[in-house]
Amino acid sequence: xxxxTAQSPFRTDPLTGLRxxxxxxxxxxxxxxxxxxxxxxxxxxGLLVALTRWPAVHLLPADLxxxxxxxxxxxxxxVWIVFFEMAVIYFCATSLLNCRLAAPKWAWAQxxxxxxxxxxxxxxxxxxxxxxxxxxYVPLAAAPHFYLGIILFAVGAxxxxxxxxxxxxxxxxxxxxxxxxxxxxxxxxxAVVIAVFTLATGAVILIPAFLWSLGLIKSVDPMMYRVxxxxxxxxxxxxxxxxxxxxxxxxxxxxxxxxxxxxKVSRTAFLLYICFLQLGSTHHLLSDPGLSASWKIVNTSYMxxxxxxxxxxHGLTVPGSIEVAQRRNGLDNGLFEWLRKCPWGNPVFxxxxxSIIIFGFIGGISGVVMSVEQINMIIHxxxxxPGHFHGTVAGGTTLAFxxxxxxxxxxxxxxxxxxxxxxxxxxxxxxxxxxVFAVALxxxxxxxxxxxxxxMTFAGQALAYDYxxxxxxxxAIGEIGGVISVVGGAxxxxxxxxxxxxxxxxxxxxxxIVAPPAxxxxxxxxxxxxxxxxxxxxxxxxxxxxxxxxYFVNFKYLATLWPLT
Amino acid sequence: MGYSFTAPDKNWAREPxxxxxxxxxxxxxxxxxxxxxxxxxxxxxxxxxxxxxxYKTFTDVYAKKTEExxxxxxxxxxxxxxxxxxxxxxxGSDVYIAGSIFQWRPVLELQKGKSYRLHIxxxxxxxxxxxxxxxxxxxxxxxxEQVITVTPNKAGTYGIVxxxxxxxxxxxxxxxxxxxx
Ligand code: HEM
Ligand SMILES: [Cu+2]
Numbered sequence: 001x002x003x004x005t006a007q008s009p010f011r012t013d014p015l016t017g018l019r020x021x022x023x024x025x026x027x028x029x030x031x032x033x034x035x036x037x038x039x040x041x042x043x044x045x046g047l048l049v050a051l052t053r054w055p056a057v058h059l060l061p062a063d064l065x066x067x068x069x070x071x072x073x074x075x076x077x078x079v080w081i082v083f084f085e086m087a088v089i090y091f092c093a094t095s096l097l098n099c100r101l102a103a104p105k106w107a108w109a110q111x112x113x114x115x116x117x118x119x120x121x122x123x124x125x126x127x128x129x130x131x132x133x134x135x136x137y138v139p140l141a142a143a144p145h146f147y148l149g150i151i152l153f154a155v156g157a158x159x160x161x162x163x164x165x166x167x168x169x170x171x172x173x174x175x176x177x178x179x180x181x182x183x184x185x186x187x188x189x190x191a192v193v194i195a196v197f198t199l200a201t202g203a204v205i206l207i208p209a210f211l212w213s214l215g216l217i218k219s220v221d222p223m224m225y226r227v228x229x230x231x232x233x234x235x236x237x238x239x240x241x242x243x244x245x246x247x248x249x250x251x252x253x254x255x256x257x258x259x260x261x262x263x264k265v266s267r268t269a270f271l272l273y274i275c276f277l278q279l280g281s282t283h284h285l286l287s288d289p290g291l292s293a294s295w296k297i298v299n300t301s302y303m304x305x306x307x308x309x310x311x312x313x314h315g316l317t318v319p320g321s322i323e324v325a326q327r328r329n330g331l332d333n334g335l336f337e338w339l340r341k342c343p344w345g346n347p348v349f350x351x352x353x354x355s356i357i358i359f360g361f362i363g364g365i366s367g368v369v370m371s372v373e374q375i376n377m378i379i380h381x382x383x384x385x386p387g388h389f390h391g392t393v394a395g396g397t398t399l400a401f402x403x404x405x406x407x408x409x410x411x412x413x414x415x416x417x418x419x420x421x422x423x424x425x426x427x428x429x430x431x432x433x434x435x436v437f438a439v440a441l442x443x444x445x446x447x448x449x450x451x452x453x454x455x456m457t458f459a460g461q462a463l464a465y466d467y468x469x470x471x472x473x474x475x476a477i478g479e480i481g482g483v484i485s486v487v488g489g490a491x492x493x494x495x496x497x498x499x500x501x502x503x504x505x506x507x508x509x510x511x512x513i514v515a516p517p518a519x520x521x522x523x524x525x526x527x528x529x530x531x532x533x534x535x536x537x538x539x540x541x542x543x544x545x546x547x548x549x550x551y552f553v554n555f556k557y558l559a560t561l562w563p564l565t
Numbered sequence: 566m567g568y569s570f571t572a573p574d575k576n577w578a579r580e581p582x583x584x585x586x587x588x589x590x591x592x593x594x595x596x597x598x599x600x601x602x603x604x605x606x607x608x609x610x611x612x613x614x615x616x617x618x619x620y621k622t623f624t625d626v627y628a629k630k631t632e633e634x635x636x637x638x639x640x641x642x643x644x645x646x647x648x649x650x651x652x653x654x655x656x657g658s659d660v661y662i663a664g665s666i667f668q669w670r671p672v673l674e675l676q677k678g679k680s681y682r683l684h685i686x687x688x689x690x691x692x693x694x695x696x697x698x699x700x701x702x703x704x705x706x707x708x709x710e711q712v713i714t715v716t717p718n719k720a721g722t723y724g725i726v727x728x729x730x731x732x733x734x735x736x737x738x739x740x741x742x743x744x745x746x
Contacts, residue, residue, distance in 0.1 A: 062733050062734070066730065131733070132730075133730050137690070137729075137730075139689070139691075140691070140731065140732065178572055180577065182571050182572050182573065183569040184570040185570075222691055222707060222708065222709075223706050223708075226704075250569055254568075254570075258569070259568050261583055261585070261586055262586055263573045263574075263578075263580065264578055264582065265590070287615065287702055288703075288706075289685075289703075289704070289706065289711030290617060290709060290711065293608060293614070293617055297601075301600070301601050301604065304601045305598070305601055306597070312593040313590060313593065316585070320586070368600070372604055373614075373615065374611060374613055374614055374615070377613065377615065377701055377702055378701065379702070380702040380703070380728075381695065381702055381704070381728040382695070382702065382728060448697045448726075450693070450726055450727075452729070453736050454735070455736040456736075458736070458737070458739065461737055462643075462645045462646035462649075463643075463646060463724065464724075465697050465724025465726055517567065531583075531584055531585045533583075537585050537588070540589055547596075548596070551600070555607075555611075558611070558613050561613050561699050561700075561701060561718075562613075562699055562701065562716055563718065564612070564615070564713055564714065564715055565612075565616055
């Protein structure tokens, strides 16, 4: 074993003090660059979609709109995010465990398969015969290579998961670290466990759909398709949640020298994810025929909301750990001195904190409310749904990934960031725009505006339904937020690609950029009223009050509707 | 000493939990429990619940049922679209509506305050049944027939919008329900 280690060259990074396996570094860079390229593609498709749903602009005709929407969903949600996640898990498993990467050849196979898969599916979509949305509900048929590309992509991702596992095994055998896994690696491991059964579920349904599109099997039951598809489609969102929460914890350490408030609590919360998160796939099926109420209730609540509890815990402990670190470093006055004196102009921090806020207050509250069995009837398939998940996956996951990227570009590419003033406002543009977009869409959805819809004015239709001026306005405001967000996304890509290509090299004697551990001076007493993180506690209570109020507002509205039994 | 990305202290499992976290777990946990119980309770205390009555069917069988139902209770052709029959079934009866590209048929006329057993299904693809402005939404499948007892509680003209993508004409897919005093 020792001999193989010796063959694999490492370098010690001056900025972080990490020992980095060069093979792993090449793979991390490749995956991350591909991710950013696809974010560009997905973002452009998103812009076209947004400009069409803005009633006054109404850019694309129907066929192009549905094509762009299919492309946007696939490329933004699946391709950008999974490529980036591959970069994250390779980086964490090697650099943080001081270990070489297991099976680099397989890791390259991951890159190739995912790239080829993306190319094949993208071609299928652009050929116009596969405008079926990324969910591709049967019996709506796409061209066979549409499914084939996704399957290849998923196989690639699965290989990436096994390379990660292999690396953990090697690290353990070669004792490259002591004691338990660091929380960050543990979080990645949880994400990978969820990923493995998610991808397996995807195979269970996409392979039959592929065979059906080739005419080899006669039919795929549409309801079975949707049930199993969301076992894949929703669970993959749980991978994203786990991954971006892991990144929150990481950035709290890198930027503030924070350590988790309690390893025990944070790890248990992650464990709850493995046990219960995948039950949430039911969220897509709450307004479907024939599924029993008890099945829906147990699943939609993630077994008595235990996974929601886990998210609420992370939502407190990450900012809480930042608060504790800031207070230990002397910012111990009042409730919020620690927060006021955070580095708001540093994009690593601002991306992360905005991701936490948008994910919690927008994505989180709306998600908990809309996944109530009965409330779902007033939200299902409306534009509220895209409002919700841009709060989770764009404002939450994507923004968290952006923050980490700002940190890792100097580390991995050894280049300094360019356009720093732009970088300072970029998270605010992207996150702020996304917040407006998400909230406005949630408003329009509450008033009934449909998702995946090219013309909410129903021009020329005999039975046209009038959604009214308020909805037109909400959609306009939302899409303006969307455009701002696209500008923020473009700025991100400009800064990152520009830095990689033209940034000043990081000098070999550069200072370490990891904040020193905040508890180095021992445990002095901090906080107020026996709370180490009173400010965070107040913020968490604010979230709690918003959630409770919003929950009952929805029930109050529900109670006025036509009685249904 | 340490970070989230370095190995934790050896005795991490025995470290005490700080008050902020404990209190939050208690508050959040109680709320979670409440939401779980409330969702169950709404089946008794609330009037808006998803019926789970549903049948496996065939698209041609369902098309035929809808056709017969339409013939039996047609009262006129719709003023906005004369090709569409308006069907006024008696209160308490079984009412059939079918989605197909790109229409919800037939147009229904119901009476306020009366209950109907509304059957919903699709004849081809997966469609969305979105009743506006009530904003009540169901998923409709080919081969599955869902039955929901509805009691319109306001008079007026209601639109049915398809809100799940079903093909390039998806945004033209509409239907209508009239509710009379
Ligand atoms: C950059 C700014 C973005 C804008 C302006 C934008 C805009 C939109 C719009 C207008 C829709 C259509 C909603 C509908 O008609 O149903 C949409 C759908 C969607 N977006 Fe985005 N989006 C952005 C970023 C993202 C990101 C970063 C992700 C994922 C990480 C994402 C994932 C999705 C998904 C999955 C859908 C649903 C597609 C479907 O219904 O099949 N978006 N987006
Ligand atoms: Cu339809």
